[in-house]
Amino acid sequence: MATPDISRLKIERGAPAQVQGQRFKRRRWIKIAVVVIVIGVGGKVAMGQFGGKASVETVTVAQTYPAQSYTLLNATGYVVAQRKAALSSKATGRLEWLGVLEGSKVKKDEVIARLENRDVSASLGLAQANIKVAQANLEQGQAELLDAQANFKRTAELLNQKFITASAYDTAQARLNKAKANISGYNAGIAAARANAQSAQVALDQTVIRAPFDGVILTKSANVGDNITPFSSAADSKGAVVTIADMDTLEVEADVSESNLSKIRVDQPTEILLDAFPELHLAGTVSRMVPTMDRSKATLLVKVRFIDRDPRVLPDMSAKVAFLSKAVPPEDKQAVTAVQATALATRDGKTVVFVVDGDKVRQVAVTQGRKIGELVELKGVKPGDKLVMSPDAKLHDGAPVNLAKK
Template sequence: MADHDLARLKIDRGSLAPAPRRRRWVPYAAIALVIAAVAGIAVRLTAPQAVETATVTSAYPSQNYTMLNATGYVVPQRKAAVGSKAQGRLEWLGVLEGSRVKQDEIIARIESRDVEASLAQASAQVGVAQANFELQVAELKDAETSLRRSETLLVPQAISTAQYEADLARYNKARASVGSARAAIASAQANARVAQVAVNQTVIRAPFDGVVLIKHANVGDNITPFSSASDTKGAVVTIADMETLEVEADVAESNIGKISVDQPCELQLDALPALRMEGRVSRIVPTVDRSKATVLVKVRFVDRDARVLPDMSAKIAFLSKPVSPQDRQPLVAVQPGAIVERGGRKVAFVVKDGMVREVAVTTGARLGDLVAVGGVAPGDVLVLAPGDKIRDGAKVTVAKK
């Protein structure tokens, strides 16, 4: 083959331009972006919505005419730390905390052998004084007889003047002795009464009808009245008259003008939240606590419950009028913002297990900041101010406040 033929067979690489490389990943990236955007929209549409909630509760119509609220404590107006004027060791105690006692009932005794011995001695002295009195009375009678006889014999001068004067002196002495003996009896009887009082003081009695609140001493303790000495007790028990229980509350002096004596009140105890009791303002203490700028107000129970105990915390609602029987019944109530209109009817959305359920409701009177509602029950959790996106069956989460 000729050389020029071979040259024609060579490939001229410089004359060939490089072919552009195709970017195959671009369509896939675009598809991925579209899928991500769709997924994000789907997640947004299906993710639980954050909502605020309100709890259905029970409310009373009396809230509409409540003028003022206050808090206080139940306090017995008649309360006594019962002890004894006698000093000694407690040998018997007949009550415990919660025991009901009657006035003058014996609740404890202190050892009394020493004062009983003193009483026996004083009683014996009374007997001695009475015997001496009888002796002096007999002596007086004898002296009186002798004096009369001397007076009879003195006129005919049958006896001397000296004899008459001796009989007269004897009579006067006997009469003075009778007076002294009578005074000795009175003194001995007074000593006996003192000894009897000392014995009586070893018996501790209830000063009034009441309930034992605190037991301060036990059998064997040394009882010393008005003493703070070590290992001694001043009072044995504390008793309160439960019929005198009242609620005491400090009311700001700026609000005291809203309160008057015998004003109707509604009382609620923290220990008995379902119990609402009628009360009346019994008195307003005419003193202002300058440190707190408050006035002490006392409210008596009109219909006290036996479960009410001293020192229970209580809430007082001062009312503008007494509570009627129908207003004593609680109503189901909720914040008005939880009720909305959908399709021409009033509905609420109950939150349960992360979902909402649409329920039809009816509304009634306003109860303070709440509104009476039917169709839901106390304790139900409702969506507060539900928007248009809240629908039956929607998933929700409770927003943290």
């Protein structure tokens, strides 16, 4: 076997030094790049702090009511009418006339609707005619009574003169007694006829639907031509014709948690806010508390009566009730301008705020008022203004700013 020639195999002694040099150069360039980046970022930061726009957070000036400081508890509920009725008729028949629409205002005993009543009206006419018949019978009986009385008087005189027998006298006496008895029967007949007429009148009145109290028509459930059957569920028939509510008895029913019942009492002052009219704040008072708990929700139903009334309040509106520690005085019923206390700053001994105006801030002197919850009453700014929150001591009037993204 031939021996291999290894004379041409050599080790390059200078290679490691060359590789190390290349690595050193690469590391040096990396360090230079890092330094350049750091300097650039630092420059941008420095520009942002000293020569650029400061990044600030803002709060918005709002309108609030001082009554919030009296609030012990808030609850939600709905407006309901304490006096409300679904009107129908005890009679069964076809609706012949309907004189109201939704929203119609009616007075007590005003006719709202009428059922077809010709048959009942005819029965009433017959009963009234029977009264006249009974009265005519009474008049005839009274005439017979007068004749019997006169005949008895003559018979008594003839008996005294012995011109007639005793049996003739007895016959005259019997006739008189019969005439008197007939008068009692005729009077009873008149009473019975009048009772029948009254019954027919009641039946006729039951075909007429009247308002039981002053109120407003909420819903209309039937139309002219519908069959009204209040005491049955016959097909294609209606029960109630209209629903009426007394708007003077509107109140709010609110559910109060069992754990907060210690904060509620009867006659406690409240403030009612309607979701439909957020600017409307109405005074109220706790009228009563239903003496039973709702086991499923662990709440008690509290009924709040309106003290301040507004024609825009309607049944079934959503409402919020603030239970107050005391009644709101007149001066606290108006909304005031307020903002979070963190927006306030002091410059030259004065209380100021910084209003964001475009990309700059405007220093505004304000007058600080009372504290309302977490807000502070301010004068000198208007609702909707955006103020710098927690302004830096270096922030000054006219300084450019950027709004921080939340």
